[in-house]
């Protein structure tokens with residue numbers, strides 16, 4: 001385990017931040033706040049945010065709005081909440097929103113567009129979670145009474161289940177302009193947008209120019225215990241504040257977590273490159289294992305997706321066996337697995353995980369008929 005690079009100048013001792021002894025590659029949401037982040041939280045000035053009086057939340061919202069070149073911002077409890085505040089702000093009941101088929105907003109938010117906003121979700125296939133005009137042009141519908149009007153396009157950058165992939169800036173510009181020409185609003189689920197900025201070298205403001213609203217998370221790669229932000233025009237964010245109240249997420253002395261986010265924005269963005277380097281290391285090492293296949297070119301950020309050969313059993317079986325050996329990652333389909341690097345992992349943790357995976361997979365094999373025998377002790 002290690003402290004994030006921004007912590008050491010303040011002289012904290014190197015303590016383990018993970019209370020558990022296992023190597024947790026399930027998600028970047030498992031991180032513990034660093035000692036310096038906890039200090040920032042303790043020092044944060046607090047007030048009643050619902051009354052607009054929490055100075056730390058106000059500072060964070062102003063800072064983020066400036067960073068993204070957006071008029072306004074509103075702090076939210078989670079990425080799900082800020083995404084759904086965006087949906088509610090752009091749409092009315094009976095509208096439709098369009099997104100790539102692996103999108104978090106449509107697949108992993110408990111059906112919230114339908115439940116909270118009365119909005120139907122239409123998904124279309126793209127390229128590793130990303131959409132371009134070639135995917136979108138066939139999705140246009142005529143103004144016909146049979147159809148619910150398409151009001152909103154939702155994009156994800158970097159993609160999660162799509163494979164941890166990022167949009168080139170010109171693609172975001174092209175897609176955003178095309179959607180606007182057709183009268184649609186564009187929301188960006190940027191739960192891991194800072195990872196994309198670090199990989200691609202564009203700024204948050206570059207991305208802000210392409211879309212109408214952005215949700216960013218502080219609780220993923222940035223290592224905060226909770227918190228997200230919705231950014232947009234003053235009008236959109238005015239509506240989003242109403243949605244936040246409606247969804248039961250209005251906040252009081254939220255500066256205690258906004259203080260963590262301010263700390264993370266200062267200290268944990270550039271270091272995301274370290275997570276990406278660890279992900280590439282992990283991917284390269286496991287690509288040598290018989291029974292694992294992985295497209296090394298696809299590893300852009302901190303998410304590594306790989307396939308287990310059917311003769312080695314199912315991804316869930318491997319996940320469960322690795323759990324017993326102290327390595328945690330996710331099976332996401334019959335043969336597909338995901339590992340995620342983050343700020344509480346060291347190079348040694350990753351290499352130890354690779355050794356355990358290598359050993360395990362070499363013990364899992366099938367016979368010539370394809371029947372699976374799990375021979376791991």
Ligand SMILES: Cc1ncc(COP(=O)(O)O)c(C=O)c1O
Pocket residue numbers: 077078079080081083104105156159160189191192217219228
């Ligand atoms: C791409 C993406 N969007 C949104 C979310 C939702 O964030 P939260 O778990 O904070 O609700 C996640 C969570 O992992 C995610 O990966």
